[in-house]
Amino acid sequence: MSQSFITGVDIGHKFIKAVVLKPGKNTCKLVGCYQVSVDADILTDNDRSNYQEIVKKLKELRKALPLFSRKVCLSIPDNMVITKQLQLDSRLNQDEFQFAIKQALSEHLVIDPNQLYFDFVALPSHSETHSRVYQVCAAHKHNIDDLMSVCSQARLKPLFINPCSFNLMQIWRNAVAHYQQDSWLLIELNSFQLAVYFESELQGCVYHEFEAGSTKVTLSNGLRSLYLHIQLSNIKPEGVWLTGESRLSSELVLESIPEWKLTCIVLPLLKLVESNINNQPLLFGEFSRALGLALSGKQWLESLDDT
Structure with missing residues (x-):
């Protein structure tokens, strides 16, 4: 696994919080916790965001982060994510999977699948057939593109975006x-x-x-x-x-x-991460989502190393 830092960034109504981890083989060390306060209206009731204000605050946060901690993990509310379980042929290649999922989504949703980004994972199966059930998560492209855009403008590099529940x-x-x-x-x-x-x-x-x-x-x-x-x-x-x-x-x-x-x-x-006892960062409960994001990033990078 890459030894560069992983940063979980939680964009909330009052603060943007970040937790920086340094992953290693069978270890995960806490590097630091950071936050910047935001205006009360940075997130509106319908989850549409004041993106220019977020860009400004992300730039402020970036300046506080350690060097080599620009790879960030972010999340969107679960109510912005569409989840479906679809039965597909496991012998399909990547392009065929993409097409089959779009076809299946078009039958279940009124939304044009071309307006969605989606990811999928095979669920455990004891069947000996080639048919497998896949968990598909999809989100509107504009929600993901907006979040990618604010990171790009703040000179941060998103590793991935997942639902808050993850x-x-x-x-x-x-x-x-x-x-x-x-x-x-x-x-x-x-x-x-x-x-x-x-x-x-x-x-x-x-x-x-x-x-x-x-x-x-x-x-x-x-x-x-x-x-x-x-x-x-x-x-x-x-x-x-x-x-x-x-x-x-x-x-x-x-x-x-x-x-x-x-x-x-x-x-x-x-208790969930290693830290330098002599210079222990303060990790309060308010950082739980940011920590969860950083841990998700660590797991995702480990899955890439296993492929």
């Missing part, structure tokens, strides 16, 4: 590996939204978002909605990891959900 998936999986606990929930508070992530053989990947508002009351109501969703999904967690903004505390969760008699802790993100 970043929580990385945090959850790294927490599972560290604590050897695969039946715990991960709950994140980011701006005005709560998100929960969990996965198992029975339920697969579970990701859902809930409105949290800006007050203790609305956050508590969001936690109640989250709890009901977990109940309906028949998930029986043995514990809860919390990350994101500091106003999401163990005390508030257990106060809002008295039915849970669970261990509930704020996840120490520094």
Whole structure:
């Protein structure tokens, strides 16, 4: 794997945050955490962004980053991503896959597939036939092109762009590996939204978002909605990891959900990466999405080395 840095960049409503990692063989060292404040209207309610302001702030962020940390990983909201499972012939070559996916999408969507960028991965199969089920993720080209453009103008080089849920998936999986606990929930508070992530053989990947508002009351109501969703999904967690903004505390969760008699802790993100103890960067929960992005970038580069 390349020894250059990987930078996860989380563009939020109040801050643009970055986490820089130095990947190595079987290691992942934390280099630093950085953030710049942004104007309140940098992201509008319909997720259309003030791109010139973002360019300005990304340039400001770039100047704070270490040298050789221009390769960035970014994400878009899950509601901007179309996901479909399609059954295709695994013997197709790359060009044939592209054509077959476009044909299949045209049958399932009202959107012209030529207006979309898409990626796909084969799902596990025990069948001996050549037919495989593929998970396809697609997004409007203008959303991706806009994000690529602001990075280019800020002299940053995107490695990839993924859905926000993939970043929580990385945090959850790294927490599972560290604590050897695969039946715990991960709950994140980011701006005005709560998100929960969990996965198992029975339920697969579970990701859902809930409105949290800006007050203790609305956050508590969001936690109640989250709890009901977990109940309906028949998930029986043995514990809860919390990350994101500091106003999401163990005390508030257990106060809002008295039915849970669970261990509930704020996840120490520094447990998930290596760091220089003598010069340890401060990695608070607010950097969870940026860290998840950087970890996703590390995994993606490792997959390239394996091909």
